[in-house]
Amino acid sequence: MPCVAVVDTTFARVNMAEEAIKVLKRKVPAIKIKRYTVPGIKDIAVAVKRLFDEGCDAAITFGWVGPTQTDKYSYLAMSIALQMLQIQYGKHVIDVTVHEDEASGEKLKEVAIMRAREHALNLAILLTKGPEGLTPLAGTGQRQGWPDVGPL
């Protein structure tokens, strides 16, 4: 039974993890979810580490980056920490992040929900089909939250 760490924040303005969990449970019925909610993106990495140490096989994280330069530096710090964790543990951390300046209002909410669902599906495929599970989609210009751009 695969265990997935789901880490999200109270800073976010959309409950993305809830959407992702529905997809994960539908696609991988035997899945075990360990959810951990932290204040903000710079608190995400340690939550992932703790859940990996408790035996989770992969993680999916939901960050929300504010519009200022300081917010973007916070994202960079989180992103580097998540890359280090992936390498250290040899486990996927699917980083689902919404940047508040991507859109606004209802459109931003739609981007967040679609990104959460589509990356949850990516993770479900990696968990159930392994490294070549996404290969049929290689080079097809997939985008999460926005329309796919297609191959060249």
Ligand SMILES: Cc1nc2c(=O)[nH]c(=O)nc-2n(C[C@H](O)[C@H](O)[C@H](O)CO)c1C
């Ligand atoms: C500047 C800043 N920007 C963000 C952000 O864009 N998104 C977010 O989720 N959290 C932000 N935070 C809060 C930090 O990530 C963290 O929660 C606090 O510094 C407490 O450790 C901070 C401090």
